[in-house]
């Protein structure tokens with residue numbers, strides 16, 4: 001691996017890292033070679049073609065994938081391009097992205113959120129938009145090489161976007177979508193300063209949220225007044241995932257600006273959490289922002305906890321495997337997750353994750369109830385476990401693709417296997433009438449009454465889904481264009497090279513096309529994955545363009561686009577480079 005020193009010397013206080021040299025251009029001139037080598041090579045090529053006609057189409061596809069894609073040219077290349085693009089499918093994803101973006105741009109450009117059926121936009125607050133959808137989509141356009149769409153989006157950011165909004169915004173969502181989107185746009189646009197300026201401005205407006213007795217950030221922030229705000233529904237609490245999913249973004253900003261304040265604030269959160277962790281190693285979903293202690297509350301891998309686990313691993317990877325504290329926290333957490341939350345279903349031994357819910361009894365005692373409920377959100381975890389296995393669980397670096405058993409530690413082998421199996425389970429939750437997975441799946445257990453009822457043949461079910469015709473389906477049966485399964489398929493494909501992951505991704509994409517696509521433009525959530533034709537809901541979440549379509553694109557693209565040894569993707573799928581940490585920022 002070539003790696004240049006990342007920091008310029010100079011008087012500029014803002015020391016900016018240099019990008020890596022682009023890989024050499026693809027240089028294959030058949031004529032040149034035939035002149036030198038003549039007939040023998042033509043004969044050999046002829047025989048090769050006779051034996052395997054695909055080698056030429058593959059080579060051409062690889063070449064096309066390489067040359068017609070802006071980002072794969074400017075991204076650092078892998079030493080050996082193992083994975084060729086599936087140009088046909090990759091381009092179908094680009095068509096889908098344009099179907100989503102152009103409708104938004106036509107109907108709602110600049111508004112935070114988009115409603116594709118009514119053709120309207122809305123803002124998160126009455127004070128006006130903050131670029132929620134535009135900024136979330138920019139790096140996907142850069143990766144896909146959509147130059148015209150990109151330049152219009154950039155113009156909007158440069159001329160129309162402002163964070164001077166006197167209203168309350170969620171700290172975590174604003175960070176992962178807007179700050180994360182600006183940082184990756186900065187990196188992928190070859191350091192277009194506009195994005196860094198906006199990122200600094202936004203982060204400076206967010207920073208006051210960390211001014212609490214514990215250092216845990218407030219759930220909300222007023223961006224104009226630069227003040228942290230409690231969450232009125234949980235005035236004393238903050239969520240584990242929300243406070244522990246700001247670190248990749250704030251750390252990268254410190255490295256870009258040379259100003260360590262962002263990193264210090266974000267890192268203090270991790271120290272507080274580490275101190276507060278209970279011996280079992282799991283994070284409950286709430287903490288008290290005054291004392292910094294964990295609060296008696298559910299423990300799970302789903303909402304309010306998910307990306308705490310994701311970022312433990314990714315912080316270690318982002319710091320180029322130097323911050324050992326995150327590796328240790330991650331290893332402890334994975335042991336605990338295996339001990340307490342990973343279960344197998346009763347009939348076909350499907351691996352799934354359950355939740356532990358505390359219950360207070362009349363005599364004051366507390367017990368933990370195991371609830372076999374798996375959010376779609378948890379489906380990120382299969383790919384994350386596989387990524388962790390090949391890094392924190394690896395005995396050699398880099399491991400083979402796929403890793404050989406002897407290259408992994410015992411816990412690495414365990415995590416790999418659980419990850420592979422969890423992805424299989426997540427794919428099983430796609431065996432619905434639409435081929436799309438529900439928001440929440442429950443797994444049958446012997447004690448739940450219906451657990452062994454032969455009328456429910458599957459190992460999992462959608463709770464409350466047996467409704468009468470005119471009732472609205474339960475919340476659990478929705479699919480809101482979530483990315484987590486395809487996120488795992490992307491990682492699994494890159495780490496194994498197995499075509500089945502591409503095939504599964506294609507099935508999911510086709511299900512989205514069939515059941516969520518709005519003919520006039522955009523994609524909509526559907527309210528019941530088991531109903532055909534689907535009933536749509538008038539909302540296209542911003543993560544459709546920032547995550548779902550990006551991961552699908554990456555699955556079919558050449559693996560030189562965003563190689564996993566050079567990038568971590570934030571929890572909103574914004575790619576950030578793995579850092580060569582300057583010594584003054586090391587704790």
Ligand SMILES: *[C@@H]1O[C@H](CO)[C@@H](O)[C@H](O)[C@H]1NC(C)=O
Nearest residue numbers: 111112121122123127128129
């Ligand atoms: C959203 O905010 C922007 C900026 O203030 C404004 O121009 C736009 O009209 C707002 N959209 C809606 C639907 O209110």
Ligand SMILES: *[C@@H]1O[C@H](CO)[C@@H](O)[C@H](O)[C@H]1NC(C)=O
Nearest residue numbers: 127165166167168222224225
């Ligand atoms: C911000 O909004 C609040 C409540 O809507 C208002 O009372 C206050 O004056 C506003 N502050 C500024 C600086 O606009």
Ligand SMILES: *[C@@H]1O[C@H](CO)[C@@H](O)[C@H](O)[C@H]1NC(C)=O
Nearest residue numbers: 001002003320566578579580
């Ligand atoms: C990460 O560390 C490895 C081994 O020390 C080094 O070869 C590589 O260049 C580093 N990568 C980055 C992005 O700094």
